[in-house]
Amino acid sequence: MKQILEIKDVSRRFGGLQAVNKCRFSVRAGSITGLVGPNGAGKSTLFSLVSGFVRPDSGEVLFDGNHIEKLSAHEIARLGLRRTFQIPRELKQMTVLENLLLVPERQFGDQVRSVLLPGKRVHEEERINLQKAQGVLEMVGLGEKAQHPAALLSGGQKKLLELARCLMADPKLLLLDEPTAGVNPTLIRHLMSVLRRIHASGVTLLIIEHNMTVIMELCERVIVMDRGQVIAAGTPAEIQSNKEVLDAYLGGVSA
Amino acid sequence: MIDYLIAILIFAGIYGFVALGLNIQWGLTGLINLGQVAFFAVGAYTFALLSKAGVPFLLAVAVATTLSGVFGAAVAMFTPRLREDYLAIVTLGFSEFVRLVLLNEKWLAGGPDGVAGVPRPASFPGLGSETSFLIVTALALAFAFWFTRRIERYPIGRTLKAIREDEGVVTSVGKVALAYKTKAFLLGAALAGLGGAFFASYLSYISPDMFGPNVSIYVLAAVLIGAQGSSVATLLSTALVAALLEGTRLLKDYITFVDGVELAALRLMVLGLALIAIVMVRYRPGRP
Ligand SMILES: Nc1ncnc2c1ncn2[C@@H]1O[C@H](COP(=O)(O)OP(=O)(O)O)[C@@H](O)[C@H]1O
Ligand SMILES: [Mg+2]
Numbered sequence A: 001m002k003q004i005l006e007i008k009d010v011s012r013r014f015g016g017l018q019a020v021n022k023c024r025f026s027v028r029a030g031s032i033t034g035l036v037g038p039n040g041a042g043k044s045t046l047f048s049l050v051s052g053f054v055r056p057d058s059g060e061v062l063f064d065g066n067h068i069e070k071l072s073a074h075e076i077a078r079l080g081l082r083r084t085f086q087i088p089r090e091l092k093q094m095t096v097l098e099n100l101l102l103v104p105e106r107q108f109g110d111q112v113r114s115v116l117l118p119g120k121r122v123h124e125e126e127r128i129n130l131q132k133a134q135g136v137l138e139m140v141g142l143g144e145k146a147q148h149p150a151a152l153l154s155g156g157q158k159k160l161l162e163l164a165r166c167l168m169a170d171p172k173l174l175l176l177d178e179p180t181a182g183v184n185p186t187l188i189r190h191l192m193s194v195l196r197r198i199h200a201s202g203v204t205l206l207i208i209e210h211n212m213t214v215i216m217e218l219c220e221r222v223i224v225m226d227r228g229q230v231i232a233a234g235t236p237a238e239i240q241s242n243k244e245v246l247d248a249y250l251g252g253v254s255a
Numbered sequence B: 001m002i003d004y005l006i007a008i009l010i011f012a013g014i015y016g017f018v019a020l021g022l023n024i025q026w027g028l029t030g031l032i033n034l035g036q037v038a039f040f041a042v043g044a045y046t047f048a049l050l051s052k053a054g055v056p057f058l059l060a061v062a063v064a065t066t067l068s069g070v071f072g073a074a075v076a077m078f079t080p081r082l083r084e085d086y087l088a089i090v091t092l093g094f095s096e097f098v099r100l101v102l103l104n105e106k107w108l109a110g111g112p113d114g115v116a117g118v119p120r121p122a123s124f125p126g127l128g129s130e131t132s133f134l135i136v137t138a139l140a141l142a143f144a145f146w147f148t149r150r151i152e153r154y155p156i157g158r159t160l161k162a163i164r165e166d167e168g169v170v171t172s173v174g175k176v177a178l179a180y181k182t183k184a185f186l187l188g189a190a191l192a193g194l195g196g197a198f199f200a201s202y203l204s205y206i207s208p209d210m211f212g213p214n215v216s217i218y219v220l221a222a223v224l225i226g227a228q229g230s231s232v233a234t235l236l237s238t239a240l241v242a243a244l245l246e247g248t249r250l251l252k253d254y255i256t257f258v259d260g261v262e263l264a265a266l267r268l269m270v271l272g273l274a275l276i277a278i279v280m281v282r283y284r285p286g287r288p
Helices: A043-050 A073-078 A096-101 A112-116 A120-140 A155-167 A185-200 A212-218 A236-240 A243-253 B002-028 B036-052 B057-078 B084-104 B129-153 B155-165 B167-172 B177-203 B213-225 B231-253 B260-282
Strands: A003-014 A017-028 A032-036 A058-063 A081-083 A173-177 A204-208 A221-226 A229-234
Touching (some): A017 A229, A032 A212, A043 A204, A073 B167, A096 A155, A096 B155, A120 B155, A155 A185, A185 A212, A204 A212, A212 A236, A229 A236, B002 B129, B002 B177, B036 B057, B036 B084, B036 B177, B036 B213, B129 B231, B155 B167, B155 B177, B167 B177, B213 B231, B213 B260
Parallel strands (some): A032 A204, A032 A221, A081 A173, A173 A204
Antiparallel strands (some): A003 A058, A221 A229
16 A cells, blocks of 8 residues: 655644644555544644645655655645645635636746747646636636635635645645635535545545544544644544544544 | 926936836835835946946946846845845845945945946937937836736736735745745846936936935835836826926925925925825725
C-alpha cells in the first residue's frame, strides 16, 4: 500500500504551548482519510506544518516519498499538495472567477513582459483557464456566483470557493480544513457528493471534520488527535467505539 | 496665461509618471513607498548628467528609467520580505539618503549647486519649445498609461492585487509572492525615474532641494485620492493635485491680502483639507 503522505514525529511549539507533539501517521494514496479531535488538538497547525506555512521544530514529512519538511509553502503547493484554510481566505475584492483564475501556474500573462507583447497569447490562455474555472465552479455548485465579488458569498460558499481554488490546480493530495463548517445541511449533502467525485478522479483527501456523518460516510480511515498527538487510528466504526477517543472527543461533542 | 496652462499640464504629466509608478506599488500591490522621490531624483540626475555629456534624449531617458528601476529592485531586496512596516522606514530613509548624497557629494552632481543647462529634446518644426515639450511628455505619458493599464488588466495585475489582499493565498497557489512584489517595486521606481528625466529636461536646472519629502507626499496624496489601483483615477487625481498646488499660484493675482509665503502655506492647507474630505467620504467605516 503506497503512502502519499508520511508524517513522522512532527513537533511544533508556540511559546509555552506544544501545539503538535511528535505527531506520527500516514495517509494512503487514493484514500479519503479523516482527521478529528477536540478544538485546540493541533489539527490545523498540523496542516500548516505539512503545507509549509509553519516550520516544524523537528520531525519529517514525506510527500510521495520525498522529504518536504524543509521546502517553502509555494514549493510544496507546486508538488501538488494543496490545502484549504479553516477560516476561508477568499480574495474579497475579486470576483469568484478571478479567485480561481489566479491559480494556474506558469501563466504567460503572469510575466511582466507579456504586457509589452501583443495580447493574443494572453487572451487565448485566459480563455482556456476561464473554461476550466467555470467547470470547477459548476462542479462545486458556485457556477452562478462566478461574477459575484467573493466578499458577498455566505460562509458556506466561501468554504466551497476555497475548495474550488484547490481543484483548479489538479492536486494530488488535498488537505481540507473543516470543509463543511458553516455550510447548510442541504449543501453538505451536495458537498459530500462533490468530494466523492474528486476522490473518484484520483485525488487523495485528508479532511479535518467535526461532522461525524461526513466522517462516517466518506472516510475509510480516521486519525484522532488530542493535545498535539495521535491518540487513535482506525476505521470510523472502530474509532466510534474507542474508549480513549470517547473520553477525549466524542464524549464532549456526542456524535 | 496659456503658457502658464502649458506649464501646469507638463508638471501634471511629470507627476503623472511618478504617481502611476506609486500606483503599481501601493495601489495595486499594497507596497507602501514613502520615498518615491528618491527614484524620481535618480532619474532626474541620471538624465541630466547623461544628456549634458551629449547622450541623445531618448537614450538618456531610457538609461535614467532603467537605473531608477535598478535602485528600486535594490531597495526591495534590502527590505526583509518587503513587509509593510519595514518598507515604510526603508523607503523614507532611502529618499533622505539620496537627497543628502546629492547635497554633499559635490563631485557627483554639483552638490547644493545642482546641475544646470540640462537640454530639452529638439522642438517640432513650427512649434515652440514649450508646446513641443508638452507633446513629447504627453506621448510618453500615454505610453506609461497604456503600460500600467495593461498591467492592471492582465493576469499579472490579478496576482499583484491578490498579494495586496492576502499574500498567503498567493503562496498557497504555488506562486512566489516576494518575486512579484520585487517586480512591482522595480516597475514603480522605473516610472518615477522616467518622470524624473522629464522633470530635469523641462526645468533645465535641478538641485537637491527639489527632491524633498514633499514630492513623495504629493504623489501619495494623488494615489490616495485616486481609487488606489486604477491608472485612470490616478492620473485624474494627479491632475487635481497639480491644479491645486500650481493653480493656487494664480490666486496671487486676485487675492491681495496674503503675501507669497502665506499663500504657500495656504496651498498646503487646501491640499490637506481636500485630502481629509476625500478620505472621510471614501473610507467611511463599513464601506468595503
Ligand atoms: N500561530 C500560532 N501562535 C500561537 N499559538 C497558536 C498558533 N496557531 C495555533 N496555536 C495554538 O495551537 C493550538 C492548536 O491549534 P489548532 O491547530 O488550530 O487546533 P485545531 O485545529 O485542532 O482546533 C491551539 O491552542 C492554538 O491556540
Ligand atoms: Mg482547526
